[in-house]
Amino acid sequence: MANRSELGRKGNQPDLLAGLIFIFIGALGLWAGRDLRMGNAAMMGPGYLPLIVSGLILLIGLAVTVMGLTRSSEPIGVFRLRPLLIILVAVAGFAYAAGSLGFVIATAWLIGVGSLADPETRLREIAASIVVLTVFGILVFIVGLGVQMQLGPF
Amino acid sequence: MELFDSLILGFSTAVTPTNLLFCLIGALLGTLIGVLPGIGPTATLAILLPITFFLPPLAALIMLAGIFYGAQYGGSTTAILVNLPGEASSVVTALDGYQMAKQGRAGAALAIAALGSFFAGTVSTIGLAVAGPTLASFALDFGPAEYFSLTVFGLLCATILASGSVIKAIGMILIGLLLGWVGTDVNSGSERLTFGAVELFDGIEFVVIAVGLFGIAEIIVNLESPESRGLIATKITRLWPTRDDFRKAWPAVLRGTGLGTFLGILPGGGATLSAFSAYTLEKKVSRTPQEFGRGAIQGVAGPEAANNAGAQSSFIPLLTLGIPSNAVMAMLLGAMTIHGITPGPSVMQNQPDLFWGLIASMWIGNLMLLVINLPMIGLWVKLLTIPYRLLYPAILLFCCVGVYSVSNRAFDVALAVGFGFLGYLFRKAKCEPGPLLLGFVLGPLLETNLRRAMLISQGSPSVFIERPISLALLIASAALFVLLLVPAIRKTREEAFVEEES
Numbered sequence: 263m264a265n266r267s268e269l270g271r272k273g274n275q276p277d278l279l280a281g282l283i284f285i286f287i288g289a290l291g292l293w294a295g296r297d298l299r300m301g302n303a304a305m306m307g308p309g310y311l312p313l314i315v316s317g318l319i320l321l322i323g324l325a326v327t328v329m330g331l332t333r334s335s336e337p338i339g340v341f342r343l344r345p346l347l348i349i350l351v352a353v354a355g356f357a358y359a360a361g362s363l364g365f366v367i368a369t370a371w372l373i374g375v376g377s378l379a380d381p382e383t384r385l386r387e388i389a390a391s392i393v394v395l396t397v398f399g400i401l402v403f404i405v406g407l408g409v410q411m412q413l414g415p416f
Numbered sequence: 417m418e419l420f421d422s423l424i425l426g427f428s429t430a431v432t433p434t435n436l437l438f439c440l441i442g443a444l445l446g447t448l449i450g451v452l453p454g455i456g457p458t459a460t461l462a463i464l465l466p467i468t469f470f471l472p473p474l475a476a477l478i479m480l481a482g483i484f485y486g487a488q489y490g491g492s493t494t495a496i497l498v499n500l501p502g503e504a505s506s507v508v509t510a511l512d513g514y515q516m517a518k519q520g521r522a523g524a525a526l527a528i529a530a531l532g533s534f535f536a537g538t539v540s541t542i543g544l545a546v547a548g549p550t551l552a553s554f555a556l557d558f559g560p561a562e563y564f565s566l567t568v569f570g571l572l573c574a575t576i577l578a579s580g581s582v583i584k585a586i587g588m589i590l591i592g593l594l595l596g597w598v599g600t601d602v603n604s605g606s607e608r609l610t611f612g613a614v615e616l617f618d619g620i621e622f623v624v625i626a627v628g629l630f631g632i633a634e635i636i637v638n639l640e641s642p643e644s645r646g647l648i649a650t651k652i653t654r655l656w657p658t659r660d661d662f663r664k665a666w667p668a669v670l671r672g673t674g675l676g677t678f679l680g681i682l683p684g685g686g687a688t689l690s691a692f693s694a695y696t697l698e699k700k701v702s703r704t705p706q707e708f709g710r711g712a713i714q715g716v717a718g719p720e721a722a723n724n725a726g727a728q729s730s731f732i733p734l735l736t737l738g739i740p741s742n743a744v745m746a747m748l749l750g751a752m753t754i755h756g757i758t759p760g761p762s763v764m765q766n767q768p769d770l771f772w773g774l775i776a777s778m779w780i781g782n783l784m785l786l787v788i789n790l791p792m793i794g795l796w797v798k799l800l801t802i803p804y805r806l807l808y809p810a811i812l813l814f815c816c817v818g819v820y821s822v823s824n825r826a827f828d829v830a831l832a833v834g835f836g837f838l839g840y841l842f843r844k845a846k847c848e849p850g851p852l853l854l855g856f857v858l859g860p861l862l863e864t865n866l867r868r869a870m871l872i873s874q875g876s877p878s879v880f881i882e883r884p885i886s887l888a889l890l891i892a893s894a895a896l897f898v899l900l901l902v903p904a905i906r907k908t909r910e911e912a913f914v915e916e917e918s
Contacts, residue, residue, distance in 0.1 A: 276844065276845045276846040277584075277846075279841065279844060279845040280842075280845035280846065280847050283838075283841055283842070283847075284587045284591075287591055287594070291594050294610075295608065295609055298606065298608060299604070299606075302875060303870050303875040303876075304870055304873075304874050304875030305871065305875075306603075306863075306866070306867050307604065308601035308603070308604045308606045308608050311593075311597065311863050312597050312608055312609060315590050315594050318590055319587060319591060322583060322586060322587040322590065325583060326581075326583060329583070338844055338845075339844065340640065341844070342639075345636050345639035346636050346837075346840060349632065349635060349636050349812070350636075350833050350836060350837060352812065353632060353812070353815070353816060353829065353833045354829075354830060354833045356816045356829060357816075357820075357827075357830040357833065358826065358830075360816075360820055360826045360829060361825075361826035372809075372813060373809045373812070373813065376809050376812050377809050379636075379639050380804070380805040380808070382805055383805050387805070391806065391810075395809060395810055395813050399813055403817050407467065407470045407821070409817060409820070409821040410821075410824040411820065411824070
């Protein structure tokens with residue numbers, strides 16, 4: 263990830279990452295709520311608490327970042343891109359396919375692509391997983407529980 | 417005897433065929449995920465939450481509760497036999513349990529763990545039945561000011577008893593609160609923090625956040641590290657403990673039950689904290705502390721009783737006050753909300769069959785676990801040989817279909833991808849996602865009550881100090897906060913969690 267090169271090997275890296283996430287979310291909250299009316303304590307507007315809390319998150323983010331710079335150094339551990347990207351892409355593909363292409367294609371994509379995240383998976387296992395889980399899914403989710411999703415693209 | 421009548425009502429509701437069936441399914445599923453490492457009760461509840469929408473409310477709650485306490489049983493089985501704690505709460509069980517197994521006393525350890533858990537479950541179920549109505553009638557008089565203070569107190573407790581950095585946990589709670597406010601503001605009708613997305617006008621679905629942070633993120637993290645599997649130490653020959661084992665174990669079970677019941681009630685407490693505290697306690701009171709770590713039966717009996725007692729009694733704040741004390745209870749609150757039930761003191765008055773039925777089912781479930789588990793231990797251990805690479809695609813499918821089915825739209829699945837990524841980053845940053853979930857479910861409650869209280873007092877914060885219960889809760893919160901700043905206490909707290917992290 264980008265953070266690794268920026269932060270170098272100094273500092274408490276989990277804390278620094280946490281600080282960055284908090285700062286980002288706090289700032290995002292302040293930006294998203296910039297047009298909301300604050301109101302006052304007796305008649306709180308829609309923006310009253312969200313803006314206060316966003317500000318607090320931002321402050322905590324700064325505090326955690328400072329803590330991360332001063333505390334004993336601790337590595338962040340490995341980031342493995344393979345499982346991260348493959349799982350996210352598999353689920354995102356399911357989301358896309360569920361809307362238009364139907365359950366069978368969405369599931370086949372999810373299982374087929376998702377299985378690649380584990381390097382030990384064999385092709386025959388993937389094929390078997392796709393068949394078994396698609397049939398299971400149709401029977402349990404679509405027929406049994408009545409989840410509202412079409413089976414195929416038509 | 418009002419309690420007696422209520423319990424009869426509870427048992428008559430719990431023994432209907434449907435409810436018994438879902439109690440059994442819950443207990444079996446719980447044991448299964450307890451045995452399997454890499455999938456915990458929080459993630460399982462998140463994944464199965466949408467499916468419970470298709471069940472009657474009581475059956476849904478019975479099944480979800482069964483998964484939770486069933487996981488405590490299952491986790492200890494693998495902790496003892498293969499030195500592989502299936503759940504965080506059984507980490508300490510492995511310390512002495514596995515040593516006992518290596519000495520050929522696996523049967524005794526398993527039997528004591530199961531019997532101790534059953535005893536603890538029974539006691540804390542009675543505790544819930546006794547304490548529940550009292551607390552609930554007390555809470556019926558709560559106004560907005562009391563509820564606000566109670567929520568603040570609950571959230572703050574959760575950060576202190578949770579493992580890891582306190583300031584990060586507070587940050588996570590605040591992020592949860594913020595996420596809980598996404599959508600249409602009930603007072604003014606204006607859209608908040610939606611970035612213009614129509615799909616977010618009704619707010620973010622609980623299931624989306626739960627599945628993203630706990631389901632998807634957990635799968636990714638599990639796939640990062642290679643599988644580790646222990647080897648089964650010995651064959652189980654003699655299941656029944658010796659008389660000497662019983663003599664040593666029963667005081668430990670009693671102490672564990674008491675400690676677990678108490679710690680489970682506290683916000684942020686629950687099974688894991690109870691087990692760790694019980695182990696420390698047993699080591700302290702033992703006359704032969706050097707035996708611990710070398711197969712002391714007290715080291716199995718105490719924590720096992722405590723984690724089950726803690727698991728049961730953590731239902732108390734949820735069912736009586738409507739305040740979940742940990743992430744699992746937040747899931748159950750989510751399940752109740754899906755069925756249109758608002759947890760809190762009114763549940764016991766308006767739907768006594770639901771409250772008492774759930775309590776009775778917990779005792780029945782514990783009995784089922786005892787009967788199912790001891791003879792089936794061999795089968796559960798065989799399940800350990802299923803590789804994770806065959807399991808996780810099925811878990812993924814449950815995640816995706818579950819999220820989709822909540823409102824039948826693909827947008828939620830896409831949103832879950834985002835939360836999955838966020839959950840992954842949180843784990844890398846050593847931020848516990850549990851407090852975020854608590855903040856999320858309590859956010860709307862906190863805001864509504866704060867607004868009401870301040871509206872009544874015309875903007876004067878003195879309303880929180882003038883009402884005695886509210887004042888007491890705020891003083892308690894402030895005291896907790898100050899305690900955290902005292903270095904000595906901070907150090908003890910950090911030490912208490914060291915074993916857990918290692």
